[in-house]
Amino acid sequence: MSIVIQNLSKVYGAQRALSNISFSVEAGEIVGFLGPNGAGKSTTFKITTGFLPPTEGTATVAGFNVADQAMEVKKVIGYLPEHNPLYLDMFVHEYLQFVGGLYGMKGQRLKNKVGEMVERCGLTREQNKKIETLSKGYRQRVGLAQALLHDPKVLILDEPTSGLDPNQLVEIRKLIKEVSENKTVIFSTHIMQEVEALCDRVVIINKGEIVANDRLSHLLAGKRKAAFAVEFEGEVSMEELKQLVGIDTVERVKAGTYKIEGKEGVDIRAELFRFAADKQLSLVGLKQEQQNLESIFQELTKQPVEA
Amino acid sequence: MRYILVKEFRSFLNSLIAYMVMAVFLTAMGLLTWVFPDTSVLNYGFADMGTLFSLAPYVFIFLIPAITMRSFAEEKKSGTLELLLTKPLSDWDIVLGKFFACFFLVVIAILPTLIYYFSIRQLGNPIGNIDTSGVMGSYIGLLLLSAIFCSIGLLASSSTPNQIVAFILAAFLCFIIFTGFHSLSSLPVLASVAVGVKQLGILHHYETLSKGLIDSRDVIYFISVTALLLLFTKTILSARTW
Numbered sequence: 001m002s003i004v005i006q007n008l009s010k011v012y013g014a015q016r017a018l019s020n021i022s023f024s025v026e027a028g029e030i031v032g033f034l035g036p037n038g039a040g041k042s043t044t045f046k047i048t049t050g051f052l053p054p055t056e057g058t059a060t061v062a063g064f065n066v067a068d069q070a071m072e073v074k075k076v077i078g079y080l081p082e083h084n085p086l087y088l089d090m091f092v093h094e095y096l097q098f099v100g101g102l103y104g105m106k107g108q109r110l111k112n113k114v115g116e117m118v119e120r121c122g123l124t125r126e127q128n129k130k131i132e133t134l135s136k137g138y139r140q141r142v143g144l145a146q147a148l149l150h151d152p153k154v155l156i157l158d159e160p161t162s163g164l165d166p167n168q169l170v171e172i173r174k175l176i177k178e179v180s181e182n183k184t185v186i187f188s189t190h191i192m193q194e195v196e197a198l199c200d201r202v203v204i205i206n207k208g209e210i211v212a213n214d215r216l217s218h219l220l221a222g223k224r225k226a227a228f229a230v231e232f233e234g235e236v237s238m239e240e241l242k243q244l245v246g247i248d249t250v251e252r253v254k255a256g257t258y259k260i261e262g263k264e265g266v267d268i269r270a271e272l273f274r275f276a277a278d279k280q281l282s283l284v285g286l287k288q289e290q291q292n293l294e295s296i297f298q299e300l301t302k303q304p305v306e307a
Numbered sequence: 308m309r310y311i312l313v314k315e316f317r318s319f320l321n322s323l324i325a326y327m328v329m330a331v332f333l334t335a336m337g338l339l340t341w342v343f344p345d346t347s348v349l350n351y352g353f354a355d356m357g358t359l360f361s362l363a364p365y366v367f368i369f370l371i372p373a374i375t376m377r378s379f380a381e382e383k384k385s386g387t388l389e390l391l392l393t394k395p396l397s398d399w400d401i402v403l404g405k406f407f408a409c410f411f412l413v414v415i416a417i418l419p420t421l422i423y424y425f426s427i428r429q430l431g432n433p434i435g436n437i438d439t440s441g442v443m444g445s446y447i448g449l450l451l452l453s454a455i456f457c458s459i460g461l462l463a464s465s466s467t468p469n470q471i472v473a474f475i476l477a478a479f480l481c482f483i484i485f486t487g488f489h490s491l492s493s494l495p496v497l498a499s500v501a502v503g504v505k506q507l508g509i510l511h512h513y514e515t516l517s518k519g520l521i522d523s524r525d526v527i528y529f530i531s532v533t534a535l536l537l538l539f540t541k542t543i544l545s546a547r548t549w
Contacts, residue, residue, distance in 0.1 A: 049393040052547060074395040081393070085386030087314075089321055101310040102394040146390075 002027040002154055002184035003048060008057035010043050010208075017043045018208045020057070025201075027153075030180050032195035033188040035205035036301050041188040042082050044205070045158050049079045061154055075103065078152030082159055084143035088132035092123060095131060096145055103150040113149060121145040121175060137168035144172070148179055155180065157187035161194060173197060192293040202293070206301040219296060227261045229253065230272060231285030240279075244271050259289070311396070311404025312411075315378070319412055328370055329416045335366050340423060354431035355438070359420060360445040360517055364485055364509075367413070367456050372477030374412055375460025376470045378405045379544070383468040392547075402541045406461055413453040417446075440519035448516030451529035452509055456481050458536035465543045484532075485509045 003025040010018040018040045025031045035041050046052040048059050050070040058065060064072040087095055096114040100106075105113060118127045121141040126134055131142060140160065147155060161172050169191070176185070177198055189195060195202055195216070202219060204212040212219060234256055241250045241258065246266035251259040262268035269286060276283040319325040339346045339362050346358045382388040391401055428437050456477075463477035464470075488508025492501040505511045509532075512525040 046389070051389055051393050071395055071397070074393060077393070079390075079393045081386060081389045083386055085390050087318070087387055088385075089318055094317075098310060098314050099394070102396060104395075 002029070002062055003186060004058075004060040005044065005048070006058050006060075008044070008047060008059060009055045010040070010047060010052070011055045016208055018047075018054075021205065021208070021210050022057075023203050023210060023213050025184055025186050027184050028182065029201060030185045030199050031187075032199035032202045033186055033205065034190075034192075034195065034202055034297060035188070037190075039205045039301070040208045041205060042158055045079070045081075045156050045186075045188070049077055049156060050074055075150075076153045078147035078150065078155045080143050080147045080157045080160055084140055086131050086139060086142060086146075089130065091130055092118065092127050092134075092142055095142065096149060099146045100149050105150065117145040117149055120179070121148075122171065137164050137172070140164060140168070140172060141175075144175065144179075153183060155183050155185045155187075157185070159188055159190070161189060161191060169194075192297060196293055204297060204300055211300045212296070216293070220293065226267065227259060227289040228268070228272070229257060229285065229287045229289055230260050230283070231257045232276065233282040233284055236279075236281060241275075244268070244275055246271055257285075308400040308404045308407075311391075311401055312408045315405050315408030316411065319374070319408065324374060325412055325415075328374055328412060329419075332363075332366055332370055332416045333419055336363060336420060336423075348427060348430070354427050354436055356423060356427060356442055356445065357517075359423060360449060363417075363449055364452055364513070367453055368478055368481045368485065370416075371409070371413060371453060371456040372460045372463065372474045372481065374409050375405075375457060375464050375477060376473040377464065378409065378461055379465040379540075380468050380470045380473045392544075398541050398544045402461065402537055402544060406457055406537060409457040409460065410454055413457065414450065417449060417453070438519060441517060442519075444519040444521055445517045447521060447526075448513045448529075451516075451526065451533075452485075452513055454533045455484065455509060455529060455536070458533045458540065459484065462536050462540045462543070465540045 005024065006022050008018055008021050009016070021040070021044070033041055033044070043052070047054045048061060048066060050066050050073050053067065058067065060066065061073045062076045064076070066073050087098075090098065093114055096117060097110055100110045100114060118124060121144055123138065123141050123145060126138050131139060134142065140163075144157075144160065147157065157176070160176065161169050164172060173194060176187070180198075187198075199216055201215050202212065203210060236256070236258070238250050238252060238258070241247065241260065246263050246268050247260060248263045249261045251261075253259050260268065260272070272286065273283060275281075319328075336359055340348055340356075340358050344350050346362065348355065348358060351358070379388070382391065392398075424437070424442055428435055431437050459480045460473075460477040463480065464473040467473050467476070485508065488504055488506075489510040491497065492504040492508075497504055506528075509529075512528045515522055515525050
């Protein structure tokens, strides 16, 4: 186990940011950490990296307890904090060499490593600039390069792709995928496709409590009720729709359009078509709604967590 | 600690702060020592560096807080403090690195004033008629005083993310600890403990050193006050873990 969080709680003054959360990340895994804003994602990361102490509970990284072996923990972790803080008045190489120095790297080895990181993170074109002159995407790369420089076993990335344009998103995602070989990675994000593209497993947190912690495939498989957006020309009686075989729920979206959910494992499309033919209705649209991570996320984090 | 020191010092050099500090300090001291008739050595008629050593602390009351005000405040505001504190560095590494960077900058600003010593030495009659041990003692006093001012500045900077607040707080504290206790001791109410109150301030110890008398009690005073203030700074930095 690379990261083990046990019964972790954090109270800021009167506000309870985390209440008794536990999860673990196996060595070599990529885990996505999801949750609405203010759910406690960054707090969890701050505790795991030793920046903040937990109010209760323990966090262990690569076998080291964050509370009393903080220095060892800091050495094995590569951390990209939220908002990617950087020393803007430094040059790219200067900054990376400074960070490398903090990890005890020096001389030619440090120079080579910085050169390698600049290349890997796609900074070659911008490497001789001051950080303050870089665009957001390139700053993000500098932040990533900084986190990866000492070849950490554990990588903790807090919203590594926030605020990037679609092209940069794809590139940064690819970079994370590349560097994550032989590393344990946990990252937070608001972009669901990212999780689907990168992660083995997701942990979803809401209001300081874990609401889902499962392999992505399980989470998606658990929701295999097919839902359809069905559009008729004109109104149709809801009662009649509900009478059909295999139909679970019917919901009116707008005039002539209904959201119809079939019972588990039943394909209701043929039934709907026959219904339309029998009643001489024109069926103008039949679209299957993907039960994806996004809807699962919304479902899990929409309702208030019961006290 | 070394990496923090180098980084801080570089940022002084990159951001004009270093040049500003040196230019302002040396211009002010040059004018006061050589040009302004009220304080000039040339008008005074004695080969003495008293002007430099009695007025430099007042210039430092403003200059040193200006150097130190950004050290923690800026890092807090921009979030880079989180970056530093999640690197394998102890809190002491960060505090001492920043302290020595500020202190070295002040030392470098003071160094050129050694020229004054040699010039005034030449102006003496006969040549070389200057109280060398007094000057040495004063330099030691001035260096120790700037160490205290630097640590006050760091303490103020660590207690707020706002640089202006850090500056004002530091300048005020420097003023209080430099002359405040001395002035306070002349209050009639405190007459019975006047000596004790006076000894809390820097001025009392600074004056002793200026006479060329390097008393271990004074040196210990300066070093322990600096250490205590740095300990407070470190405590504030670690207070996030309470």
